[in-house]
Amino acid sequence: xxxxxxxxxxxxxxxxxxxxxxxxxxxxxxxxxxxxxxxxxxxxxxxxxxxxxxxxxxxxxxxxxxxxxxxxxxxxxxxxxxxxxxxxxxxxxxxxxxxxxxxxxxxxxxxxxxxxxxxxxxxxxxxxxxxxxxxxxxxxxxxxxxxxxxxxxxxxxxxxxxxxxxxxxxxxxxxxxxxxxxxxxxxxxxxx
Numbered sequence: 001x002x003x004x005x006x007x008x009x010x011x012x013x014x015x016x017x018x019x020x021x022x023x024x025x026x027x028x029x030x031x032x033x034x035x036x037x038x039x040x041x042x043x044x045x046x047x048x049x050x051x052x053x054x055x056x057x058x059x060x061x062x063x064x065x066x067x068x069x070x071x072x073x074x075x076x077x078x079x080x081x082x083x084x085x086x087x088x089x090x091x092x093x094x095x096x097x098x099x100x101x102x103x104x105x106x107x108x109x110x111x112x113x114x115x116x117x118x119x120x121x122x123x124x125x126x127x128x129x130x131x132x133x134x135x136x137x138x139x140x141x142x143x144x145x146x147x148x149x150x151x152x153x154x155x156x157x158x159x160x161x162x163x164x165x166x167x168x169x170x171x172x173x174x175x176x177x178x179x180x181x182x183x184x185x186x187x188x189x190x191x192x
Contacts, residue, residue, distance in 0.1 A: 001103040003110055004191055005125070007117035008132035009163040010156050011142040013176030013183060017132050018113045020184045026191060027102045027110040034094045035087055039064045048086050053079075074155040088120055096125075109191060118169055119161055130190055131170035133163050134177045 006021075008014045015030070022028040038045040041062040049069070050058055057069050073080040095112050102110045111130075114122055123129050134142075143153045167173055174186045 001099075001107055001110060002127045003099060003112065003125075004127065005117045005122060005129045006111050006113045006132065007115060007129065007166060007170070008176075009139060009160060009166070010115065011139045011146070012134045012163065013132045013174075014113050014115060016176065016180065017130075017174065017183060017187055018111065020180065021111050021187055021191065024184075024188065027107050028113065029095045029098045029110070030113040031091050031095055032113070032115065034091050038087060038090050038094070045086055045090055049083070052082060052086065074152070074159055077159075080159060084116075088116075092120070092122070111191065116160060118166055123169065128171040128190075129169070130172045130174055130187075131163070131166045132174045132176050132183075133167060134175065138177055 006014060006017060015032070018028045018030050037043075039049065040046065046058075046064060049064065053069060053072065057065055059065055069083070073083050095114075099110055099112065112126070114120070117123060117129060139157075140153060143156070148156070172190045174183065174190065176183050
């Protein structure tokens with residue numbers, strides 16, 4: 001089985017790319033989805049987050065208060081590192097398990113969407129890495145449409161490697177500035 005890691009900056013089109021590939025029958029594992037599952041009530045990662053960051057990180061129903069945790073970790077790099085140490089090993093185990101299952105089922109190819117692919121040293125685990133990118137202006141517009149203000153955008157962007165560095169390290173670059181049909185066409189040239 002040929003495996004592809006798909007990465008890029010925040011708001012640059014990784015999720016759209018993953019959806020397009022999935023719609024074409026290519027198995028896609030999105031690590032953002034895995035991260036959300038790992039912090040559901042009753043999960044060990046959520047208990048560890050509560051122990052580390054305090055009980056105020058959970059709401060009355062025992063669910064993670066994502067916005068409050070994000071406010072802490074995107075303002076304090078040491079807190080973000082602690083959270084990453086809790087989540088990243090679990091996320092890696094989860095996506096590797098899914099890829100192994102797909103391989104056992106005879107899938108010819110699969111994609112794993114990992115925002116911090118290079119930052120977590122996951123690149124060597126793939127046959128090829130695809131970086132999805134767009135202009136900084138388009139990125140800001142997309143993040144503003146999510147309801148983020150300029151300081152939030154700056155903190156989130158600064159929490160990742162510069163996209164230019166990711167572009168240099170990727171095997172393939174897919175530009176998401178155009179429409180979905182254009183993005184799909186680029187992706188299917190890389191992953192036939």
